Amino acid sequence: MDTIVRVKEVEIINLKNVKKGRFLTNTSFEQMKKADIVGFYGQNGSGKTAVVEAFSLLETLLFSQGGAELPEISENLLYSGEKMIQLTFHFLIQNEYGEFFVQYYVGLSEGEKRLYVVEEELSYRENEKKKRYKNLISKKKNDITIRNKKVTNMNEDERVVVLVANKMATGNSTSFIFNEELQDEIVVKHFGEEEWRLFENLVHEFRRDLHVIKNTQYGLLIANIVMPFSVHFENKRGQIPYEMHDMMIMPVPLFETLEQVVSQTNIVLETIIPGLQVKINRISSQKTDDGSEGIRFEFLSKRGDTELPLRSESEGILKIISVLSTLVAVYNNPNACVVIDEMDAGIFEYLLGELLQVLSRNGKGQLFFTSHNLRILEVLPVQDLWFTTLNESERYIQLKGVKKLSNARDIYLRAVQLGGQQEPLYAETNLFDIKTSFRKAGAYR
Incomplete structure (x- = not known):
């Protein structure tokens, strides 16, 4: 059982x-x-x-x-x-x-x-x-x-x-x-x-x-400072605090999991906001602070052939994207x-x-x-x-x-x-x- x-x-x-x-x-x-x-x-x-x-x-x-x-x-x-x-x-x-x-x-x-x-x-x-x-x-x-x-x-x-x-x-x-x-x-x-x-x-x-998403986290998103990207995927749970005005460096295994989460999110996102996809722009390989292999990347929003930094999207769209993985979990x-x-x-x-x-x-x-x-x-x-x-x-x-x-x-x-x-x-x-x-x-x- x-x-x-x-x-x-x-x-x-x-x-x-x-x-x-x-x-x-x-x-x-x-x-x-x-x-x-x-x-x-x-x-x-x-x-x-x-x-x-x-x-x-x-x-x-x-x-x-x-x-x-x-x-x-x-x-x-x-x-x-x-x-x-x-x-x-x-x-x-x-x-x-x-x-x-x-x-x-x-x-x-x-x-x-x-x-x-x-x-x-x-x-x-x-x-x-x-x-x-x-x-x-x-x-x-x-x-x-x-x-x-x-x-x-x-x-x-x-x-x-x-x-x-x-x-x-x-x-x-x-x-x-x-x-x-x-x-x-x-x-x-x-x-x-x-x-x-x-x-x-x-x-x-x-x-x-258990995922608790407080309004203080949304406040950082409104201010275009940090987007709390909630993750609920297989054995990976939690939040990735994505800095809106900077590029992130993430260990390779976690980056690969994030790619899967984004792919999962995009399946639902395009039915909610037609034409919109989230893209991970992989910039370079780079060592993390602890010396392990990492990936430097940024989030982009993609509409057709147009790609812009994710921060350019509206507050509502960012809010949906930030919680969508957890809503997928509630559904399944x-x-x-x-x-x-x-x-x-x-x-x-x-x-x-x-x-x-x-x-x-x-x-x-x-x-x-x-x-x-x-x-x-x-x-x-x-x-x-x-x-x-x-x-x-x-x-x-x-x-x-x-x-x-x-x-x-x-x-x-x-x-x-x-x-x-x-x-x-x-x-x-x-x-x-x-x-x-x-x-x-x-x-x-």
């Missing part, structure tokens, strides 16, 4: 401007290979980006083996006046041992410079009636339990490994649970085969196929989990609607996105859409009163203007007040 890991539910507490929020996906064990598209809409500053930040924090924690550090406190992720961000991710996992619910909880507080892990817990249960969650690892400050065995009851060698791993995780602003030394020395010994496989499913399969790979902030930025609304409609109807993976473009509400099923509210303790809701053939866009706009949902969706504005404020501002000396 192929391994598939899907996100089922996310709970967010005290992250940015979200005091408390919770949302579900439409994935189930019966539909593990069916697309799961989840869009977030709402007023500016109402909690959409907090969803992206939650996934970004999860990505960082899962990459603790590679030394990825949690964000600096200057990013102001902790809700003002609170002491701890709390995130809970609920997963569905299907593997050779069966079907499982897996829950990962983490509590983060501010240290001197960065966030650090205060609490962390990983548990699971089988997809069978009357089965209860079993604790795999639990940490609350220095109170640590691994498979129901407290650290105080471990032999001296194991206790030293656990306590050192905990101290290193705190000092390095990484996860305790996903610490490599803890896995190698403790986890693999205390877990059963089934449990170790679930752990690997998160650390390897899910982490490998049931394990793909892609999170994109402000997916609509710069993209023609009709084209965006067409893309999401294709992914929703025929794709296999999961896509989470934030958007302001209401065209999407006309093409996606209403169960795929979550709306932010003015209630900081109930940030995410789905619309009531939407029938199968209803237009979610019209219902949302009516709720913005007249209310009628379980929580208010929009802080009311007044056209007369806006007009007056503009006039007063113009007269200011």
